[in-house]
Amino acid sequence: MACSVILAHPAPGSFNHALARAACDALAGVGREVRFHDLYAEGFDPRLPAAELGRDAPLDADLARHCDEAAAAEGFVIVHPNWWGMPPAVLTGWVDRVLRPGVAYEFTSGDGGEGVPRGLLAAKAAVILNTSNTAAAREQHVFGDPLQRIWKDCIFDLCGVADVRRRMFETIVTSTPAKRRDWLAEATTLVAQTFGPAA
Numbered sequence: 001m002a003c004s005v006i007l008a009h010p011a012p013g014s015f016n017h018a019l020a021r022a023a024c025d026a027l028a029g030v031g032r033e034v035r036f037h038d039l040y041a042e043g044f045d046p047r048l049p050a051a052e053l054g055r056d057a058p059l060d061a062d063l064a065r066h067c068d069e070a071a072a073a074e075g076f077v078i079v080h081p082n083w084w085g086m087p088p089a090v091l092t093g094w095v096d097r098v099l100r101p102g103v104a105y106e107f108t109s110g111d112g113g114e115g116v117p118r119g120l121l122a123a124k125a126a127v128i129l130n131t132s133n134t135a136a137a138r139e140q141h142v143f144g145d146p147l148q149r150i151w152k153d154c155i156f157d158l159c160g161v162a163d164v165r166r167r168m169f170e171t172i173v174t175s176t177p178a179k180r181r182d183w184l185a186e187a188t189t190l191v192a193q194t195f196g197p198a199a
Contacts (some may be wrong), residue, residue: 001074001122002033003195008080008091010040015172015180016079019129023077024192035069039090046093055101061177066098075125075195076161078151082132082168085146095155104159119160125194126156128166128189135174165194 009016020036024160027034037044051057068133070076080087087095099105105117128151134143152164167190169175169183 001072002035002069003027003075003077004069004073005034005036005077006038006080006091007036007038007186008088008094008188009119012041014081015131015169015175015183016081016129018180018184019131019169019187020077022080022081022188023127023129023191026188027077027195030192030195030197032074032195035073037066039149042070044090044094046090046096048093048096052097063097066094067100067103070098071103071121071123073123075127076156077127077129077191079129080131081172082130082134082147085143087147088152099155099159100178117158119158120162121156121159123161125163125165126151126161127191127194128164129190130168131172132168132170134170136168136170141148163194165190 005020005027007016007020020038024034024036052059080091086092104121105119107115107117128147130147148166151166156164167187
């Protein structure tokens with residue numbers, strides 16, 4: 001099994017790209033196989049068409065590959081900026097289309113979809129690496145840290161991933177090269193400690 005690293009940032013030279021590279025290197029350093037997806041570079045289509053709504057809907061080959069990788073992944077590293085308290089649309093679309101019924105969750109027998117789903121993902125842990133231009137204290141006090149609720153409570157908990165670790169790096173717009181180097185080292189340590197040496 002491999003760990004999936006999912007990156008959602010449109011600028012190739014961004015700090016998000018540097019974080020994704022650091023995560024891939026950290027995973028390789030502890031003996032983990034890596035499946036890396038730069039959603040913007042791949043041109044991932046975030047739109048969920050009506051034809052894909054059904055659990056057994058036919059999926060094109062690229063989407064089916066994403067689904068198979070997500071279902072089998074032993075862990076996830078998700079890298080994205082904080083835009084309006086949300087992930088970029090391309091990543092939200094990835095969640096909509098890839099973490100689908102039968103892949104990431106299911107409802108128990110007799111449940112018509114109104115209950116709490118049972119998670120199906122094999123992953124034991126997920127690391128979320130975010131960037132922001134909002135100070136952490138303001139993010140927490142004014143907005144209630146919506147990205148924590150989205151990733152831990154609304155996505156990974158429901159899909160069966162209990163160990164969700166998140167680090168927000170801020171404030172990017174005023175950060176120095178030295179500070180960014182420190183952050184990359186911190187991200188590397190977090191990913192390595194979360195996924196540890198492969199058994």
